[in-house]
Amino acid sequence: MAAATIKLGKRIIGYPEERVPVISVQEWADKTFTDPLHTLLQYLSSLFPIIGWASRYNLGWASGDVVAGLTVGLVLVPQSMSYAQIATLPPEYGLYSSFVGVLIYCFFATSKDVSIGPVAVMSLTVSQIIRFVNEHHPDEWSGPQIATTVAFICGFIVLGLGLLRLGWLVEFIPAPAVSGFMTGSAINIVSGQVPGLMGITGFDTRAATYKVIIDTLKGLPRTKLDAAFGLTALVSLYIIRFVLERLSHRYPRRARLFFFISVMRNGLVIIILTIASWLYTRHRRSAHGTYPIKILGTVPRGFKHIGQPIIDKKLISVLAPELPVATIILLLEHIAISKSFGRVNGYKINPNQELIAIGVTNTIGTVFGAYPATGSFSRSALQSKSGSRSPAAGLFSAIVVIVALYGLTPAFYWIPTAALSAVIIHAVADLVASPKQVYSFWRVSPLEFVIWLAAVLTTVFSTIENGIYASIAASLVLLLVRVARPRGHFLGKITVHADDKSREVYVPLKPDSGVMNPHMKVHPPAPGVVLYRFEESYLYPNSSLVNDAIVDFVKQRTRRGKDMSSIKASDRPWNDPGPANGGADDSQDDKKPVVRAVVLDFSAVSHIDTTGVQSLLDTRVEVERWADGPVEFHFACILSPWIRRALIAAGFGTGTPSAKLPQEIAPVVPDHDGYLSSDSDITDESLGYAHGKDAGPLVPSATPFFHFDLAAAVRAAESGVNHEPTLGDTD
Structure with missing residues (x-):
């Protein structure tokens, strides 16, 4: 077959004379599925990114990972117990989740900065799921069993999405929608922790945010001694951060030292208030076994709940309506965080592999009794600023958690819960979008600002579930409108x-x-x-x-093209009435x-x-x-x-x-009689x-x-x- 050719520099591009090169499905399939065995092996090796960097690991990386891992671990221990409190679970379950998260993630990670473990929004979602199940089936399942079942099912779903390479689905949720429900959730969490901070009881802190705020204001006269510990902790955390930030700007050469001192503020405040709590309450136990302030109580030593998870089919059917929102939060928050740190630190994450990582983490975590864990923004930022060099930093964080589980649990008994509420408020408040960020939404796209505002208001006046559904639905509607009404x-x-x-x-x-x-x-x-x-x-x-x-x-x-001036009105098409009142026909201009x-x-x-x-x-x-x-x-x-x-x-x-x-x-209508054919x-x-x-x-x-x-x-x-x-x- 002769072919016409085009000379372009030293390259020659040819087109067969007898056929226009139109791509065929067979050609596409042959090109895509060439050497399937090699493709399969490549796919299997991609499931374990650690293979690519472990052989190049060195002492320089190790020094950065040790510092970052230990630093995150010191923050992770008090935070994980605090977040378990949000989830209405015993504090040890937060430690279980944090240990499995940082340990397993490093084997599957494509991000060196992300720290997986309990997070505030996921913990709040778990608490709402536990409440939902207990309302419909009271006393049938325990809270930990419900939480581990959610972790197993959601982890399995996310793992399937990652293995099937469906991570691109996350791209349908834009940044304003994520920021909106995160802001609304943070306001929800803070409002729910203020009563614990002040020692106020007597109302449901899991109700809609606006109701909790109203009930808290009404309950201020019932403030207890817990407020002395809670407010002291909260004010101290902010004062320490503010003072050390100012010192870092004034003495830039010592900025890194001030940074690490600031990082320790959570642990330092908890230690001081735990000692104060022990000194004050140890001789003031009442006849009913209570203390003047609410303390954490007994935390079992080690992994007391390790073993095969109990997955009840009936429980799964009851959980079905709540699983979509839990799954969305599980994957959405993690992908958003990992992409953010990838952009900041100059590396590319693989969304599908990240889904596999959190899927495996949560399914394996149920063996240890863990509840759902995902990427934490505050701890990931801390790990990044501390100089992590590889995902192995999580291994050193796991060591800190193990030490806490086996060596520090007796001391945990005296931690005032008001201080844990202060830690939660201090950490979660940073998730609220700043005025500058909100204004940027307005400047870039006013419609997306409306989506952000709708997500916040829906979360505050309804639930997190409705907030995330509303923001996603509004974003998809906006996308469809833009596709359906394009500019040309x-x-x-x-x-x-x-x-x-x-x-x-x-x-x-x-x-x-x-x-x-x-x-x-x-x-x-x-x-x-x-x-x-x-x-x-x-x-x-x-x-x-x-x-x-x-x-x-x-x-x-x-x-x-056709002169219609002499055409009678009766001969015109029904949809072409012609000029009105015998006037000139503009179509014949x-x-x-x-x-x-x-x-x-x-x-x-x-x-x-x-x-x-x-x-x-x-x-x-x-x-x-x-x-x-x-x-x-x-x-x-x-x-x-x-x-x-x-x-x-x-x-x-x-x-x-x-x-x-x-x-x-x-x-659309088959032409069997030849009426439509030409x-x-x-x-x-x-x-x-x-x-x-x-x-x-x-x-x-x-x-x-x-x-x-x-x-x-x-x-x-x-x-x-x-x-x-x-x-x-x-x-």
Whole structure:
């Protein structure tokens, strides 16, 4: 088979003369699934990223990981017990979750900074799930069993998503929606911890946020001695952080020292208040076994609940309505955090592998009695600032947790719970979006600011579950609206002069004053030529809108090809009443040209579907009916072989007369009686199988109406001849 070739430097690009290169499904499959065994081995090795960096581990990395791991561990111990308190679980379950999280994650991680363990939002969700189950099935299952079942099922779901490489689903949830429900959740958690901070009891702290705030204000007269410990802890935490930040700015050479002292503030405050609690309460135990303040109580030493998790099928069916939101929070918070630190520290995370990591962590964690764990923003930021060099930093954090579980549990007995509430408030308050961040949402996209605000208000006045569902639903609606109502422009051209050279640039006929100089004069293309640029893929939600825009523009700017002035009203189509009261027919205005060509810029089109192709066919039919003759359709900058394949299947690009092309690419109503069919005969030649010439076009000569760039498409449309540029000579 002879082939026309194009010389480009030292490379030669060839096109077979007898066939236009249209990608086939078989060719795509052969290219994609070449050497399946190698692909399988590559996939299996990718499940354990530690293989890639463990062999290069060195003492330099170890020094950074030891410091970062121990630092995070010292924060992790008090935080994990505090978060278990949010989840309405005994404190040891927080330690179990934190140990498994930091230990298992390092084997599957693609982020060196993320620290997995109990987090505030997930803990609050677990508490709401436990409450939901107990309301419908009181005393049937214990809180720890419910929590570990949630961890197992959600972990298994997330693991499946990662193995199936479905991590891209997370991309459908935008940053404002995540920030909105995180802010609302933080407000929810803080409001729920204030009563514990003040020693106020007598109402449900798991109710809607606004109710908790109201009940707390009403209960202020019932404040107990716990407030002395709680307020002291909270004020001390903020004073220490503020003072050390100021000292770091004043003495930058000692900034790292001040940073590590600041990191220790949680542990330092807990230690001091635990000693104070022991000194004050040890001789004040009442006859009922209570103390003047609420203390943590007995924390079992070691892993007392290790073993096979008890997974009850009936419990799973009861949990079913609550599992989606738990799964979303589990994966969403982690992916958002890992991506954030990847951007800051200059490495790329693999969302699918991260899903596998938290999936494995949670499923294995149920063996140790852990409840759901995911990435923590505060501890991940701490690990990053402490100088972690690899995911192995988590191993040293696990060592700290083990030491605490086996050596410090007797001391945990005297920790005042008000101090733990202070630790929670201090940590969670940082999750509330700052005014600067909220204002940036407004400046970038006012609609996304509305989504953020809706997520916050829904969370505050309803539940976290409703807040995350509302934010995701609003984001998807906004996405669909943007796809269904895309912006498109009819183009003209201007001449730009630079460096003693001039060139033509295609811009909207009506340029936006906020983007371009409103005083410049845009020249329309040659009479009878319509130039339109898409700003979105051409899909079923927006294809009808684009069709209407092009047809309406053609009818407004060009005259009808057939003279209708002498046509009686009774002979006109029912939808064409003609001029009113015998006036002039605007469609016959001789000052307007007859449409000759339509040029479509596909540079922003990445996908086209069957409905979109059918819409283009409808556009061609309506435009040619208006022109009462053939109209050329030129396409510029087609970047996808699948778009090219779809257009050729509909008869575009080949130059075949419209009379021989289909009017429907996929009829909705089958035409069994021949009412809808025409005399057209779709041949291989009309689909692009044509003999080539001895020229060397930049694009195949069998599709003369597909053009490499917009300028070539416009030249061809204005001249009626294909002026596609060529490269070199042909053989």
